[in-house]
Amino acid sequence: MKHDDLSYRDSVQQGRRNAFLFAGAAGLAGLMFGLDTGVIAGALKFMGLDLGANERAQEWIVSSLMLGAAGGSLLAIPVSHYRGRRGAMFYAGLLFLLGTALCSLAPSIPIMIAGRVCLGIGVGFASFSAPLYIAEITEKSQRGTMISLYQLVITAGMLLALLSDSLLSYGGHWRWMLGILAVPTVIFILATTQVPYSPRWLAMRGRRREARGVLQKVRGSRERANNELDRIEQNLRKTRGNGLALLKTSAGFRKTLALGMALQIFQQLAGINILLYYAPHLLEHLGFSVQSAVWCTTLLGLANMVATGAAIMLIDRWGRRPLLLISTLMASFSLCAFGFVLFAHVGGSMGSIAIIALLVLFTLGYALGEGPVPWTMCTEIQPLQGRGLAIACSTFANWITNWLISNVFLSIMSLIGDYGIFWLLAGFNAVFFLISYFLVPETRGCSLEDIEQRVKAGYPLREIGQPVRPSATMQSGRE
Incomplete structure (x- = not known):
């Protein structure tokens, strides 16, 4: 009996480790969020000189990301519903990569703004889908901490971007400031392909067997997985009405x-x-x-x-x-x-x-x-x-x-x-x-x-x- 109890505890602990890894992979979205919003501070002066951007043009270069993020946060709702939270994060990664390429290679102000809008849409996707995924993949006892840590990762991304800007500012290498973000972006894209779909989204789509499989992987036992799946389905039945x-x-x-x-x-x-x-x-x-x-x-x-x-x-x-x-x-x-x-x-x-x-x-x-x-x-x-x-x-x-x-x-x-x-x-x-x-x-x-x-x-x-x-x-x- 003691051996069975030990095996059960080991399985639960392994499930929590799996959930932490999956949530951590999703948390890289917060790192990208912070990197892409923070990098502009150190690069703005130098790109303004190279591209001939006056103060008004600089305001548009900075603010275009936020405009894209506003639209992306709304677009993320149907994308997350039909393609899943994992799908929305994957698309965010592709948008980050495309935006990084456009910004770092931009020959003109309009191309720079287009790249920033692309980054913004990715930020909107990430800011909506990643916390939702983390909340749905982690246990109730860990949920608040993991979502709070996601906010901390955003600030860490901003700090890393500013530190990179500081080191590259001596040569005015603003294209490197922007282009180097392609490295963590590729890592984020690869990470999103390795995480499972969230069990709540799978249950919403009627994919009950897959939802149970994911829950068993992150909870460590079939019994705990079945109990949580039952609660998820009960909540889904209670919330059939919409917010409007x-x-x-x-x-x-x-x-x-x-x-x-x-x-x-x-x-x-x-x-x-x-x-x-x-x-x-x-x-x-x-x-x-x-x-x-x-x-x-x-x-x-x-x-x-x-x-x-x-x-x-x-x-x-x-x-x-x-x-x-x-x-x-x-x-x-x-x-x-x-x-x-x-x-x-x-x-x-x-x-x-x-x-x-x-x-x-x-x-x-x-x-x-x-x-x-x-x-x-x-x-x-x-x-x-x-x-x-x-x-x-x-x-x-x-x-x-x-x-x-x-x-x-x-x-x-x-x-x-x-x-x-x-x-x-x-x-x-x-x-x-x-x-x-x-x-x-x-x-x-x-x-x-x-x-x-x-x-x-x-x-x-x-x-x-x-x-x-x-x-x-x-x-x-x-x-």
Whole structure:
């Protein structure tokens, strides 16, 4: 009997290792996401000189990826439905490869923009399908950690891209900065061909035997596989209706959909992405050398990754709401102070130290809450029947806002001044704080079923999770 128990435990452990490997392969999509969005920061200056791109053209080069990602996040829905999450990731890899080739070999600005749009569509495919695949292939006990680690991998990809840019900046080798990404792209494409289809997608397509086979491989036993397959099929029967039908009938769902979109919109209005995209340009404008500006941007990428790692450890201990409130306060303060440094024309070494310190403080504050919390909450607060529609809408809102602000950042900065643009961003973060304080619920430790019941019962948004007293909003969610 003990031998049988040992064999069962070994089988379960092997299943978990298989699930981790498959989820890790899918997680490479996050690495590609980070690499392709982060690489432009160091390359923009040099490609602008070679291709003769003025500030307006540079804005389009940067923002075209986000426009492609917005469209790709919507296209990913039918592709993921009909070709599976694995299929969507494979197509993302092909789009990454094609976009990398177009960008690194681009003889003109239109070809560069076409390549960036191609990369963006791939990012949209990856940002929709990879987290979904990870959630469906891993066990419930590992799911939150694995999805959070996916967010960490994105920041690691951005850091690697910025580090590569820094090393290649001495020779101005912007084509190498872009072209070297073909290597991890090929690895990602090969990885997607080795992972199985997700069991939930197979069950949705009526391929029950294949679904059981995959579940047995990642759960380690036939009994566990059969039990999970039964639960999957029960959930599929419960959610035959679509999100549009729920949107018409449920005022609670309309409120959570609006909150999810607001969280994603203000995540982008917070300013982190335009800071990372344009930081070298901004720092050069403030008197830094080209190489110093790129290396300082790499430091911001490191701060982003470190704080994201801290958020992963704290989000289930302190709660979503405290992290978001602390984050928005840190971001508002640092950007407001940064604007005053620029307004006062603080120069010399003191000015340089203040500039870098405040930008690092902003990045740490953003990554602690404004970065990871909206993605987590947008899944948690939505009813199961409308979750797909809500996530698609909030993701689309995120990318469209990202495109809009990256497309006009340099133009607005030339219009209202460098200090004015950062005071504007500080104002957006202050509004984000108010939204978080008055509307965002605390969902730490709440089951998705309990949240869904409160949403459908018409509870106020702030009360669909744990009850939060106004005087205790900065506590660690113990109420």
